[in-house]
Amino acid sequence: MKVRWQHLALSFSLLSGHLFAQEVSMSSSASQEQLDFFEKKIRPALVKHCYKCHAEEGDKIKGGLLLDTREATRVGGDSGKAIVPHDLDESLLYVAITYEDSSLEMPPKYKLDDDVIADFKTWIEMGAPDPRERRLEPGTPTEYTNTIDIEAGREHWAYQQAMKPNLPEVADEKWNKNPIDRFVSAKRNDEGLSANGEADPRTLIRRLSFDLTGLPPSSSDVEQFVADFDENPDTAISEATSRMLESEQYGERWGRHWLDVARYGESSGKEINAAFPHAWRYRDYVIDSFNQDKPFDQFITEQIAGDLLDAENDQKRTEQLVATGFLAIGTKGLNEQNARQYRFDLVDEQIDTTTQALLGTTVSCARCHDHKFDPVPMADYYAMAGIFLSSETLYGTTEALQNRRTTELISLPDSAPVAAEGKSLADMIDLEMQRDILQERLDDLLDESREARRSGDGDEATRIRQQTLGVRNRLGQAEGTLKAFLDDGTPIALAMGVRDKEDPFDSQILIRGEEDNPTDERVPRGFIQVIKTNDEEPIEADQSGRLQLAHWITSPENPLTARVFVNRVWSKLFGEGLVSTPDNFGTTGELPSHPDLLDYLAIRFVELDWSVKDLIEEIVTSQTYRMSSDFNPEYFEMDPENRYLWRFPKRRLDAESIRDATLAVSGQLDASRPKGSVIGQIGDGYFGRTITDAQIEVPSNHRSVYLPIVRGLVPESLAVFDFADPSLISGKREITTVPSQALYMMNSEFVIESADAMARHLTEDRGLRGPELAKEAFYLCYSRPPTSEEGQRTKEYIERFLATADESGLSQDEARLLALTTFCQSLISSAEFRYLN
């Protein structure tokens, strides 16, 4: 408990240090003599001639310039810095007092005496020693860069190399075997807490099954596990773990976790929400990568620079190209009129995603000003911007009046699979004719429109404009479709992704992030200075630098990458990360609850050659993962959020698991992977305009990961249980309990139909009746038989339901069927169905 409060206090003080101006101790290297010079010559002159208009305490702050602190004088305005030590030409204050530049003469009403000007000259040339060291309040509109002390910033825990911590010795033999347990146990002991005992095998297999595959165990799985566990718990767990990690369902489960972080969506979102009919390839790539247990460093490299890697064959080449979809699937304001603005927005989205997803750092905060909390100056942002500006982002979409920003797509090698059905020759001819007709119609309309304008017929012009809009959209769509097929109707395999531009270049710094307000300064392409690795590779003039960026991110010396990812894995298994802000490891993020464990896991992960499966296995075979979730009032009082893991947390299933489990228990789940995606089959278009909601609401019994994820139109079955917003990087889902969920369970078509199917499955397929049926239903839904109390309640329920149905005038057959299906629905709707112990 004590440590907890220290954490709080520390994070508060860190924060206030940034939020409020504060005097800091002087660390100047200036000699006493130099400081005396300042006190005798410079300070009085500043006070006398400048402070009236350029001090916080002055009458008025003019020209936005403050000269009453060292930092303020050195902070640049938009066009330069007031004082640059040793450099008279760059020191605007000196330029101003010498009256060299008629547009900048200070003080405005009189020129300073020559000897005072000479004092300033001497002072600047000696390095402008200045004892008025005071940290400037960020948020002051004066600053835009270079207010950050990167060296000091490196002190933050997350920017320091992980060091292999010593393994604590734990007296309890059971907790002294697995290093994870030793760290957890030691910390818990420090806090004066003890661990819960082991969970029972039924709870464990259910926990393991949902965690590793996102699906409930079958009743035979449960029985088998219980028997194995009786014999040897360790073997039982490790065998079940291996089996699940080898299943296809594992990749679907853990791939989906990554898709949250990669803000996967099949449309552009924002204002005009254009379809991304090829985004699904990235989704499948992610799932396959997890199933292949692709080393995570390679997985990262492919996503950032797959197009720049060598490939031994077409299949590998396809995979690597599709991987770069990571950078292309983000939200886009396709109706942006200003091309330059659009490009910078697009790059910003890429920087934001890359740095938050992989480094837990919000670099894009430094687009308009130095980062307010973390040691990321604007210059670092624009160093990264240069890398992405030197790359071309290809995402397709079709011409339409409001879409000014279409691009090509990547053509994949011929062997790549396609989602769309092939078209017949006749269809293709049809399409071409359609396109020609629309083109003619458009030309006519444009003529008519000119005519109407000439004749001044406003109503007519409006009518024509509206028609033009429709025709243009349809033409765009026809052209888009034609582009996706060869002349003979064979679909072309296309993908979203990136490639290098021919002439890479460095980005200018944009003042306040304004595209039309660049400085003269260009920042060489590069990374975040606060993280230096010794194996950093130079970016050659003809390279964008994406490959070097990927290598810098995946360098074992990068203190963030492994930590951020192992924390993500931990958070999916324990409901909360060791760092509870998984996308923010900066100073406004939370401190780790178990710093040593986090470092251990990060180093271990790299030792395991970045194998995600091995990492997961090591965690789930720990004693920590095996604890029961039983309540303990005493420990709850001490640690209500269970930060120190005195028990296993009780967790709600995520939206996908709730839906998938509903399909599974009703015997409806189609475990196969669908071909492409509903959006892939629909093709190009605009949601709400050329594509209707009904078109995407296609009933499906496939796993939730394969449902169409259109931004702003997430399927209700997922949205109602807090699915991740596909427009945002989401390391952590919210958990809400609201009546709309109750209404969904009570009344939605999906749940009612699933309950019907479950009832049919139990009666028709399994031939079950009465208590046997009830028992199996409980097994399916809860992985355990009903308690006697529950059995009794169920019996009473059926009786009461039938009696009430009779009063309501239902026929007996109808009533029986409804009693059965509502019984199934009740189990699906109950809390235990969607909570793991």
Added chain:
Amino acid sequence: MSPYSPFTLNRRQVLKTTSSGFGFLAFSALSSLAAQKSQNPLAPKQPHFPARAKRVIFLAMQGAPSHVDTFDYKPDLSRDSGKATKGFAKLLGSPFEFKQHGESGLYISELFPHLAAQADDLCLVNSMHTDVPNHPQATTQMNTGNFQFVRPSMGAWTLYGLGTENDSLPGYITLSPPNGAQNYGSAFLPAIYQGTPIGKQARNRFIAEEDQGAVSNIANPRLNSDLQRVQLDYIKSLNAEKLKRDQYHPDVEGIIESYELAFRMQDELPDVLDISSEPESIRKLYGIDDRTTGAFAKQCLSARRLAEAGVRFIQLNHGNWDHHRNLKDGLTNNCAEIDKPIAALLQDLKQRDMLKDTLVIWSGEFGRTPHGQNNNGRDHNNRGYSLWMAGGGVKGGLRYGATDEYGYQAVEDKVHIHDWHATVLHLLGLNHTDLTYRYAGRDFRLTDVHGHVVDGILS
């Protein structure tokens, strides 16, 4: 859709004919429902002292509207427009004209012609300030008081403090909220106090308007109310069993309560949200049938109907105020969408004698810089901005506090988010230092350890 022949009984008829009748009542006496009723966490509670406002309608503007173009009149900014200021960025005078309105002579920008006619009801607070100039954090601070940790929202605290007057509706409703459930969450307060979102995100203008306010799954296609009650009693018994086993599990308690509330909502909510019964004059007043005002007008009219039905805290959401560029057109369009509906809401509440005990609040998460950005835009500014309140216990026609001559920062009678929260609770009859919840061994408050009631605005 179902293989069974659905039978339908009008839910209302069912209730009328059976509520005094056989099965249901007999059972409910036996079931734990009766016990549950008496300790309904939503039951109305006495405030700490007589309340000036019984309910809140909070008009939340996402993206931070510019204060110097709306409610903070800055003649010096117009005079010095184009001059370089801090950091050599140029001041940008408001492209909009301000005029005095009403007997009070409040300065309001030409962007709000309808609202300006109600100037004498508005209490402008020109000296707001908040801690962080980033949207997500500032929005969270506006709603919960804290931008760093997960804390209960203002609406959740209100409901916890006062309960609600209609237990067939959620006591805290947020209409078409943007992302971020934390902003209407209950954190460690019981789940029943969290805001219930209704309607899809208004931000997506391609969602048909009629769907934006729709509530899904509000009726069962084949069970009448009696049968569904029997089913829900069974679900409840299963959940109660789980709760007993788990000993302490607030989420399960929340689920139990949410089923009960959902069951009652089925009868009440469709009627409350059905604005078709409103007379033409009201539709006109709000601008329901106008393309520009329609969407927000429906939110405003729904808010009035929810308020009438006894909902304690109603939040409305309007987005796209982040005018880094395109300030002139962007503000013009946004204000055109909300001006008439909001003015109508005030007028309508007044004519129903409800404004006196309804606190209406309009605010963004922060304000914008007096200097320009991208020629025709403004950057974030957390150090000074404006909000206004009307009705329930605030002085109308008042301009409270001030920013400096350009509007950079609050300088006179500064009001921090915590102070504002303290004031809102005060108006609701709650002492912000006494409204506490013990969690993790500590008593938590909406205002943490801060906050002063702004006496100067109380009527």
